[in-house]
Amino acid sequence: MSSKDSLCQKFTEKAELVSAFVTTIKTEDEALDYTINLCDKKQACQLLVSGCEEGLSDKAGELCETKQTKVIAAPGLKKTLYKELAAKSEKAGFNCIDSGMRDLLAGIDIGFTYAEYGIADTGTLMLDCPGEELRLSTMISEFHVCVLPTSKIKANTYEVEKMMLTRMKKTPDYMAYITGASRTADIERVLALGVHGPLELHILLLEDD
Amino acid sequence: MQKAHDLKEYRDELRESLDNDFLRTTLDNFAIAYRAGRANAFKDMDVRSLINDIAESKDIAGKNADKLFRDFKRNAEAAGIHVHFAKDGAEANAIIAKIAKDTGCKKIVKSKSMTAEETLLNHDLEDEGLEVTETDLGEWIIQLRHEGPSHMVMPAIHLSRYQVGELFTEVTGKEQDAEIEKLVKVARRELRQKYIEADMGITGANFAVAETGGIGLVTNEGNARLVSTLPRVHVALMGLDKLLPSLHDALRILKALPRNATGQQITSYVTWITGANECLSAEDGKKEIHYVMLDNGRSELVNDPLFSQVNRCVRCGACANVCPVYRLVGGHKMGHIYIGAIGLILTYFFHGKDKAKNLVQNCINCEACKDVCAGGIDLPRLIKDIHARIQDEDGHPLPSMLLGKVLKNRKLFHTLLRAAKWGQKPVAEKDGFIRHLPMIFSKEHSFRALPTIAEKPFRDWWKENKIKVKNPKHRVALFSGCVQDFVYPEQMQAAVELFQNNEVSMTYPMEQSCCGLPVQMMGEMKASKDVAIQNLRAFETDAYDYIITLCASCAAHLKHNYPKLVADNPRLKAKAEEFASKVIDYSSFVNDVLKVEASAFTKTGEKATYHAPCHLCRGLDVHEAPRELIEKGGLEYVECTEEEVCCGFGGTFSMKFPELSAELLNKKLNNVEATGADTLLTDCPGCIMQLRGGLKARDSHVKVKHVSEVLAKNKK
Numbered sequence: 004m005s006s007k008d009s010l011c012q013k014f015t016e017k018a019e020l021v022s023a024f025v026t027t028i029k030t031e032d033e034a035l036d037y038t039i040n041l042c043d044k045k046q047a048c049q050l051l052v053s054g055c056e057e058g059l060s061d062k063a064g065e066l067c068e069t070k071q072t073k074v075i076a077a078p079g080l081k082k083t084l085y086k087e088l089a090a091k092s093e094k095a096g097f098n099c100i101d102s103g104m105r106d107l108l109a110g111i112d113i114g115f116t117y118a119e120y121g122i123a124d125t126g127t128l129m130l131d132c133p134g135e136e137l138r139l140s141t142m143i144s145e146f147h148v149c150v151l152p153t154s155k156i157k158a159n160t161y162e163v164e165k166m167m168l169t170r171m172k173k174t175p176d177y178m179a180y181i182t183g184a185s186r187t188a189d190i191e192r193v194l195a196l197g198v199h200g201p202l203e204l205h206i207l208l209l210e211d212d
Numbered sequence: 213m214q215k216a217h218d219l220k221e222y223r224d225e226l227r228e229s230l231d232n233d234f235l236r237t238t239l240d241n242f243a244i245a246y247r248a249g250r251a252n253a254f255k256d257m258d259v260r261s262l263i264n265d266i267a268e269s270k271d272i273a274g275k276n277a278d279k280l281f282r283d284f285k286r287n288a289e290a291a292g293i294h295v296h297f298a299k300d301g302a303e304a305n306a307i308i309a310k311i312a313k314d315t316g317c318k319k320i321v322k323s324k325s326m327t328a329e330e331t332l333l334n335h336d337l338e339d340e341g342l343e344v345t346e347t348d349l350g351e352w353i354i355q356l357r358h359e360g361p362s363h364m365v366m367p368a369i370h371l372s373r374y375q376v377g378e379l380f381t382e383v384t385g386k387e388q389d390a391e392i393e394k395l396v397k398v399a400r401r402e403l404r405q406k407y408i409e410a411d412m413g414i415t416g417a418n419f420a421v422a423e424t425g426g427i428g429l430v431t432n433e434g435n436a437r438l439v440s441t442l443p444r445v446h447v448a449l450m451g452l453d454k455l456l457p458s459l460h461d462a463l464r465i466l467k468a469l470p471r472n473a474t475g476q477q478i479t480s481y482v483t484w485i486t487g488a489n490e491c492l493s494a495e496d497g498k499k500e501i502h503y504v505m506l507d508n509g510r511s512e513l514v515n516d517p518l519f520s521q522v523n524r525c526v527r528c529g530a531c532a533n534v535c536p537v538y539r540l541v542g543g544h545k546m547g548h549i550y551i552g553a554i555g556l557i558l559t560y561f562f563h564g565k566d567k568a569k570n571l572v573q574n575c576i577n578c579e580a581c582k583d584v585c586a587g588g589i590d591l592p593r594l595i596k597d598i599h600a601r602i603q604d605e606d607g608h609p610l611p612s613m614l615l616g617k618v619l620k621n622r623k624l625f626h627t628l629l630r631a632a633k634w635g636q637k638p639v640a641e642k643d644g645f646i647r648h649l650p651m652i653f654s655k656e657h658s659f660r661a662l663p664t665i666a667e668k669p670f671r672d673w674w675k676e677n678k679i680k681v682k683n684p685k686h687r688v689a690l691f692s693g694c695v696q697d698f699v700y701p702e703q704m705q706a707a708v709e710l711f712q713n714n715e716v717s718m719t720y721p722m723e724q725s726c727c728g729l730p731v732q733m734m735g736e737m738k739a740s741k742d743v744a745i746q747n748l749r750a751f752e753t754d755a756y757d758y759i760i761t762l763c764a765s766c767a768a769h770l771k772h773n774y775p776k777l778v779a780d781n782p783r784l785k786a787k788a789e790e791f792a793s794k795v796i797d798y799s800s801f802v803n804d805v806l807k808v809e810a811s812a813f814t815k816t817g818e819k820a821t822y823h824a825p826c827h828l829c830r831g832l833d834v835h836e837a838p839r840e841l842i843e844k845g846g847l848e849y850v851e852c853t854e855e856e857v858c859c860g861f862g863g864t865f866s867m868k869f870p871e872l873s874a875e876l877l878n879k880k881l882n883n884v885e886a887t888g889a890d891t892l893l894t895d896c897p898g899c900i901m902q903l904r905g906g907l908k909a910r911d912s913h914v915k916v917k918h919v920s921e922v923l924a925k926n927k928k
Contacts, residue, residue, distance in 0.1 A: 017477065054397035058386030063405045105492060108408050108442075125478040135441065135490045142437050160463045167484070168459055171424045174291035175487025175498075177441075182478050185434040187396060189350035189368055190376050192242060195396040198349055199403065200434030200481070 010123045010156045011208060017126030021183030022196060023204040031084060034115075034150050034207045039091050041146060041205065042075055042113050053110060053145050053202055066109045073097040074107060076144060077115040078136035088115065104139040114144030114201070120163050121156040121206075127182040128206065129163055131170050138177055147201040149181070152211040213360050214548040214559065214567045222545075222570035223869065229541040230871055234372050239539045242369065244854075246533045249475025250584075262468055267524050267588040269461045274514040274523035280422040280455040281505060287425025291487030293501045301331030301562075304506045308333065308414070308447055309340045311502050315445050317342070317412035321403075323429070323436035324348035325416025326527055327449050327506055329361060329549050330562055333414070344414075345406040347435040349399050356383060362543030364529030364551060365473045370542050403435075413439035417450035418469070418526075419462035420503070426486030427454075427503070428462050430469060432479045440485060444494040447502045448485075452510040453523045465526050468586040473528040509561045519594060522561070524587025525554050531581035531591055536858045537574055540875050546574065553581035553591040560598045565605065572599040574869065576862035576876075577733060578826035593773075599735035608736065615731055615864075616739030622725040622746060626669075629698045633665040640664040645908055657867075659874035660905030663699050670701035674720045679708060684717035686805065689756040691747075691770065691795075693763040694726045695897035703762055703897060706924035707798060713927065714806050723750035727766040732773065733864045744777045748784060753791045758805070762798045762920055764896040765863065768831030771795045797828060798920055799895055803837040803844075810844040813926040820847040820922070821889040823880065823903060824856040825896035838895055838919050845919075846926040847891070853883040861902035877906045884914060892916045 004012070015025045028034055055067035075092050077085055078101040085101060092099035097112070104111070116137065120129040128149055132138040141147050157163050160180075170176050185200030196202055216222035229235060273280060285295040298304035312320070320342055322328065334344045334355070346355040350368035354361060356379055361367030368376075377390035380398055388398060415436050419428035427448055429436040440446050456462050470476040491499035514520045532538045532552025547555030548567045556575065560568035572595050581591040603612070618625050639647045645661040670692050688711070696704050711718055728743035747770075751759065761767045771792045778784040802808055820842055828834050842849040860866060860876025880903070884892050892907075892914050894900060904916040 020477075021480070054401035057394055057398045057401065058384055058388055059398065059401050060384040060386070063384070063402045066401065066405055066408070105442075108404065110404070127478060133489055135492050138437070138441055142434060142441065160466065161460070164459055164463060168424070171426055171459070171484065171486040174425075175489040176426075176484070177486075177489045178484040179437065180478065180482035180484075181480065183480050186432050186480050187349045188432075188474070189348070189353070189366060190371070190392045190395060191238065191373055192245075192366065192369065193373075193392045195393055198396050198400055198433040198435075199347065199438055 007153065010158060011153050013123040014121050014126055014156050015208070017124065018183070018206055019126070021126060023126065023183050023206050025206045025208060027208045027210060029210055031150070031209065032087075034148075034209065035084075035088050035091055037205070037207060038075065038088070038113060038115050038148050039095050039097075041148065042073055042097055043095060045073075045112055045146065053197060069109045070107065074111040075099045075113045075115060076104060076111045076140040077101055078104070078140055079116065079132070079134060102136050104136050104143065108143060111140070111144050112146065114140035114147045116141055116147070116149050118149050118151040119155065120166065121151045122160055122163060122180070123156055124159045125182055127180045129178070129180055131176065131178045133176050141179070141181065142200050144201050145197070146203045146205060147181075148205045148207065150207045150209050152209045154211050213544070214571055216570050219570055219573065219868070223871070226541050226545055226869070227871060229545045230875060232542075235370050235542050236540065238369060239542060243533065243539045246475060250471065250530075253471035253475045253477055262464070263586060263588045266465055266468060266526070266586060267521070269456070269464060270524040270587055271520070273456050273461065274453070274520055276457070277452050277455055277511060277514055280457060281452065283422040284420055284425055284455060287422070288503055289425070291425055292498065293425065293488055293503055296502060296504045298504055298506050300508045301506070304331050304449060304504050305333050305336035307504050308449065309337055309342070311445065311447055312337070312340070312342055312412055315412070315500060317445055319406075319410045320344045320412045320414055321406050321410040321439050321443060322346050322351075323413070323415040323431065323439040324351045324367070325414065325449055326364060326550065327416050327451050328414065330508065331449070331506065333449065345403070345410070347403050347406065347439060348433060349396065352399060352403065353379065360544070360549055362551065363532060364527055370544065407438050407442045410443040412445040412447065413443040414447045414449065415439055417448045417454050419456055419465065420450055420454040420505070421456055421459050421462055423458045424486050426484060429483040429485070430466070430479050431481050431483070434481050437481055437483050440483065441491075442493070444491050445500045445502070447504060449504045449506060451506050451508070453525065465586075469526050469528050472530040472584065472586045513561055518597060519561075521587070521589045522554070522557060522594065524589050526586050528586050530584045530586060534580040534584045536578060536580065536860075536876055537576055537872060540872055547571065553595065554589070557591065557594050557598060560602075565602055568598065569602050569606070572602065576858055576860070576865045578858035578862065579830040580826070580858070583830045596732060596735065597737070600737040603735045612731070612734035612736050615734060616736035619726050619728065619731050620739050620742045622723070625725065629665060629669070629694070633667070636664050645905070654870070656870040656874070659870065659877065659909055660902060661908040662905060663901055665698055666701050668701065670697045670704045671720065671722060673701055673705065679712045679718060681712055681715060681717040683715060685715040686758065687717050687756050688758045688760050689719045689721060689751055691724060691727070691759055691761040691766060692720070693761060693766040693897065695901065696762055700897050700900065700918070703918040703920050706918070706920040707760070707762055709924045710802065710920065710927060714808065716806070719756065721750040725750075727769045729765055729769040730863050732769070733862070741777045744774050744788070745784065748774065748778070748787055748791055751791060753787060753794065756794060758796050758801060759791065759794045760796055760798060760801050762895070762918060763898065764797060764825035764828035764831060765898055767795055767797045768827035771832065797832055797834060797895060799828075799838040799841055800832070800834050802923065803841050808841075808844060808923075810846070812928055813844060813846040813923065814928055815846040816926060818847050818891060819850050819887075819889040820891040820893050821850045821852040821884055821887040822855060823852065823859055823884070823892060823894040823899055825894060825899045826858050828895050829856045838893070841919055841923065842893055845923045847922060850887045850889045852887050854879070859899050859902050861898045863898060866902065873902075877902055881906050881910065881912070885912060890914060891922070893919050893922060895919055
């Protein structure tokens with residue numbers, strides 16, 4: 004096995020260990036189709052936001068009313084790709100946005116992003132998101148779909164250290180390692196996914212060379 | 213929080229925890245799952261060298277804290293961040309309240325921060341009329357219950373889903389059932405509302421990186437990202453101990469922190485913030501960020517020759533995860549605000565002597581915390597030292613002072629032991645136990661029977677039976693310790709028997725006395741040192757190849773503590789180091805030095821299980837030798853569950869906290885009996901006293917022996 008393949012394999016194995024869904028794709032188009040399909044299949048009741056079905060206080064319940072349609076947020080994409088995604092979304096009946104995340108804090112269905120790097124030994128995505136829209140799309144989405152070009156997978160954090168430093172020194176910066184979905188084990192140590200952040204993380208490994 | 217005024221009140225509090233079945237079961241399950249989870253997370257990694265590297269890097273950071281803070285401040289300010297320094301908790305809280313006032317903030321969302329717990333930040337902010345909401349699920353739960361955290365990483369580990377369900381019913385005004393998945397979703401929705409309304413977000417920081425002026429935050433839930441993104445003002449409160457020179461130092465700690473804390477390879481989110489980043493709800497589109505750097509005694513700590521190592525703590529909470537006492541009583545009783553082993557130490561420095569004085573006595577000295585610490589901090593030693601400091605300041609309690617005085621005078625001590633032999637006559641049974649407990653013991657001690665003092669101490673037997681060995685291959689000195697000298701001399705005699713058959717010439721210096729560990733455990737450092745000097749003088753170190761002891765606790769104390777105890781005297785220190793280098797435990801000597809063979813013993817095939825004394829497995833890092841000897845000695849070794857967990861003796865600990873000792877023993881004996889073995893072997897007379905006494909009290913058929921006894925018996 005080539006070293007690249009073994010890095011991919013390690014990355015996949017580690018990411019799946021923390022309940023991420025990893026899929027290999029050959030083109031960006033496949034990533035868009037995956038996202039549209041996922042959004043389509045997501046939840047029987049189209050407008051239900053995670054947790055709204057539970058008994059909430061009146062105030063928290065009001066927030067659930069603010070969402071009217073399924074939303075895919077994809078800020079920070081290159082223009083051509085965003086255009087394609089927006090067209091596909093419209094066709095499927097979803098709202099595709101690249102800004103205005105603060106008006107949708109009740110939650111959006113899917114955040115679609117590109118990762119800067121992948122870290123194989125922990126199955127981690129590295130996303131640099133100094134822009135707030137991009138950052139929020141990875142936080143308030145119920146499903147986070149992230150494209151990771153396989154050429155960007157590094158063995159461990161030390162190998163991204165230099166890159167991190169370069170970006171950190173070009174302040175201001177806000178960078179994230181994301182590994183699996185949001186999780187908690189605070190009640191009786193029972194693992195529950197999606198406490199504040201995404202309930203699911205989907206990683207699309209794009210074979211780019 | 214710690215409220216007890218004296219040890220008696222503290223013991224009453226502990227008893228309440230012992231009666232909490234839910235807590236006990238949760239912590240038991242956690243302790244067992246954690247061990248497996250951690251081992252798995254560190255699989256194929258060189259953990260020791262990682263810990264050493266972290267210790268070294270944190271030590272350097274501690275020494276340079278002033279410079280690091282200057283660099284950190286300069287770089288952060290250049291990136292548009294306001295940096296404050298607070299000498300204590302009150303000052304930190306006042307700074308944060310003022311920031312809220314100056315920026316017109318009313319509603320605050322907080323991400324979990326132990327430093328904010330330390331300064332009791334919420335109380336002060338609420339007094340200023342601000343609304344503060346914790347967003348970490350566990351923290352939110354305990355905030356709603358007006359409690360403090362009971363674990364560093366899992367603050368609400370003491371609560372059941374039913375308690376949380378009832379609490380959420382109250383909070384939402386809607387009936388909630390106790391399904392965890394649903395409760396988590398309720399929290400998700402309820403708290404989302406809070407993020408939206410908040411104008412200020414408060415976080416802690418896991419790393420403060422001087423070279424970038426940025427911070428790193430480690431979370432699983434993702435709340436720290438929302439707290440640091442949505443509100444227009446972000447305040448990060450952190451202790452000086454979070455300062456690191458470089459990103460590399462932070463990445464190194466990140467390798468150990470989640471693995472050691474929860475057995476995760478990494479947390480779901482690690483967030484790196486440098487500079488005043490974009491915030492679309494702020495007027496100028498930029499977030500206002502403030503870093504509040506807290507001292508609160510930390511700069512004094514890093515200058516202390518012994519306690520500077522406290523700066524290495526990365527707040528992973530692993531010391532609680534493995535602590536057998538924490539496992540029994542939980543974090544509210546095993547700490548004040550910081551919990552577990554490090555909690556006992558930090559309580560003294562951050563919250564004062566009164567909060568710490570009872571807590572520091574509740575360490576059984578099993579060294580499990582030291583073994584697991586991500587920064588390699590010698591936690592048990594520091595706890596004992598604080599105990600001693602408090603006694604020096606407040607006066608020594610009578611029993612520990614008396615024991616100290618007695619041990620300093622070997623002749624008096626041995627005379628008292630000999631007198632006890634006569635004193636016990638009326639209550640001594642033929643089976644080697646005392647019929648009923650002497651008056652000084654309360655009924656809480658009845659969980660185990662106590663042994664009688666032997667008819668003839670080992671030292672008297674040795675005088676009459678000095679063994680001469682022709683053509684010796686090894687020259688050794690025997691160190692008996694008090695228990696084997698006066699209670700179980702037959703264990704020493706068994707060793708002598710085997711040694712003489714293996715060309716070992718032996719010396720037993722008559723001036724030797726108690727090793728001194730019991731008085732050190734009671735916080736009598738001066739007496740401990742005096743006893744150490746007596747023993748060092750009793751041994752002509754250069755005349756032997758090895759100094760052998762059959763007591764794991766003596767061995768670990770002689771080896772690790774003697775050089776430290778006499779460190780201020782160069783001549784004695786050199787002697788202590790030579791002495792320490794020759795100290796070896798019985799099993800290692802017989803298995804690794806004498807290299808006895810199975811052919812030298814009769815095979816009985818009898819099933820035997822093993823209890824690993826804390827001071828052997830962790831104190832001396834000896835694991836295989838005794839198990840190999842059991843097999844070589846003709847027995848069939850059956851592994852016992854939690855074999856390396858403390859039996860609850862802890863020397864004087866079992867006198868001070870009999871209820872805790874009884875519970876630890878109970879678990880141990882249940883595990884032992886479950887093996888189906890008829891014989892339980894171990895390498896420490898203290899453990900033997902505890903285990904044998906406990907088995908006698910529960911009328912068990914299992915017999916306890918020192919490894920030396922079996923080898924002598926089965927020797928061909």
